[in-house]
Amino acid sequence: MQLRTNNLKYTIKITLCAVVFTASINTKLYAQEIIEEAVTDTISANADSIITKEPVKQFQRTKIDGVAAVIGENVILDSDIDIAYKQLVSEGVSANDVSRCELAGSLFENKLYAHHAIQDSIIIRDAEVNSMVDQQLSYMLNELGTIDKVLRLYKKDNLEDFKSELFEINKTNRLSERMRTKIIEDIEITPEEIREFFDEIPEAERPLFGTEVELAQIVIEPQISDKEEQEVVDRLNQFREDIVENGSSFATKAVLYSQDPGSKSTGGKYTLDRQTNFAKEFKDVAFSLQEEEVSEPFKTDFGWHIVKVDKIRGEEIDVRHILLVPEVTRTSVEKAKKLIDSLRTSITSGSIDFKEAARQFSDEKETREDGGQLLNPTTGDTHFELTKIDPILYDQVSKLKTNDVSLVIPDQDRQGRKKFKLITVLKRYDEHIADYSQDYLKIQELALRKKQIEAIRKWQGEKIMDTYVKVNGDYRDCTYSGNWLKKEK
Numbered sequence: 001m002q003l004r005t006n007n008l009k010y011t012i013k014i015t016l017c018a019v020v021f022t023a024s025i026n027t028k029l030y031a032q033e034i035i036e037e038a039v040t041d042t043i044s045a046n047a048d049s050i051i052t053k054e055p056v057k058q059f060q061r062t063k064i065d066g067v068a069a070v071i072g073e074n075v076i077l078d079s080d081i082d083i084a085y086k087q088l089v090s091e092g093v094s095a096n097d098v099s100r101c102e103l104a105g106s107l108f109e110n111k112l113y114a115h116h117a118i119q120d121s122i123i124i125r126d127a128e129v130n131s132m133v134d135q136q137l138s139y140m141l142n143e144l145g146t147i148d149k150v151l152r153l154y155k156k157d158n159l160e161d162f163k164s165e166l167f168e169i170n171k172t173n174r175l176s177e178r179m180r181t182k183i184i185e186d187i188e189i190t191p192e193e194i195r196e197f198f199d200e201i202p203e204a205e206r207p208l209f210g211t212e213v214e215l216a217q218i219v220i221e222p223q224i225s226d227k228e229e230q231e232v233v234d235r236l237n238q239f240r241e242d243i244v245e246n247g248s249s250f251a252t253k254a255v256l257y258s259q260d261p262g263s264k265s266t267g268g269k270y271t272l273d274r275q276t277n278f279a280k281e282f283k284d285v286a287f288s289l290q291e292e293e294v295s296e297p298f299k300t301d302f303g304w305h306i307v308k309v310d311k312i313r314g315e316e317i318d319v320r321h322i323l324l325v326p327e328v329t330r331t332s333v334e335k336a337k338k339l340i341d342s343l344r345t346s347i348t349s350g351s352i353d354f355k356e357a358a359r360q361f362s363d364e365k366e367t368r369e370d371g372g373q374l375l376n377p378t379t380g381d382t383h384f385e386l387t388k389i390d391p392i393l394y395d396q397v398s399k400l401k402t403n404d405v406s407l408v409i410p411d412q413d414r415q416g417r418k419k420f421k422l423i424t425v426l427k428r429y430d431e432h433i434a435d436y437s438q439d440y441l442k443i444q445e446l447a448l449r450k451k452q453i454e455a456i457r458k459w460q461g462e463k464i465m466d467t468y469v470k471v472n473g474d475y476r477d478c479t480y481s482g483n484w485l486k487k488e489k
Contacts, residue, residue, distance in 0.1 A: 072115030101478035222332035
């Protein structure tokens, strides 16, 4: 179950791996959260080194848990670099593509941002970090099967030490992200600067923008019968009675029966406070309970739950939950398929406009009122560049012309239940060289990005000189984009 859906207006990806350890896991995690409200813009001053990397000599192994560097009050161990390196490899990145020197430089940046975030009184809630740790452990357990295998992979002696290490890594990453955001949050770009930025690009070097489309969709979901809903509620009531009346273990039942893969392996556990981005219904129930109290069954967009509060710590609570998702009957699936087939016939025959059909019939709340029109989660606008969209979506729309309607596309919701959709291309923009008028918003974004990178680079250069920095051993032989060795220029 993933109760969080990222709502990013835009993401600037320049860093090599400053937050790889956290971010690369979290993109795959299922979490009991519904809306990601914060927009994180990740920019790093070592952008140039990603585009044109200098050859790096073969790195010699350093002693285990030696100190690689000290940045401010933050110590970077060899094992920190080992963990980041291992995580990259586990995500499919070739060991030859990233050197330990590049990883070290990226971690130095992270620690520098985190150090000054603390100096600037930026606060990261423990509940937020603990939730991230729980999610990461759940993912690792799902991948490897047992906690012993997880600990062996990361060469840790016990779970508590590993959790403490994950906590510090995640807290540093979040501080770093917040500091980078703070550095650029007030940076704006004027129309004159945008024009100047564009005019400075030689005509022969102006970017080529690929084919783009504006899309709309209609989603039809099979309806869940009252009978199926009641069966789930009855089963949760049985669980609750066994826990409350007979002393059965809530955690054991969560492991055995919960349909939330994000918490199933940890006995349904989450840590949250009132600001944590969980479903409102879930938080309302959780914060109404006393310690050891078990809720009655309640419903969210993701199914039916019962929740138990393990511990109340001021504004934070540790909870466990069990999620059950009602089954969809074959009859409901057949009715949904029949409806969407009928809608496609009506649209293609001209009996109803696609957008009007979406407003009347689509089950997708997020797009229904806008006639099914999709927003690009990366850019925040309605344009999708074909070469950059999800491969599955590409296969569905790449051959469609303006106003063409796709065949019925079988799909699945977040619980793996079948649904159906139709997609149309509202407008198509062919591949072309950047044009100031036509592509103003893209050019504006590029100009702003350049200005932000320059601000980050300037900030980093100044802070390195003002901060205690000590780089040890073989890491002094690396070539960095930042002046981490404080050499005279």
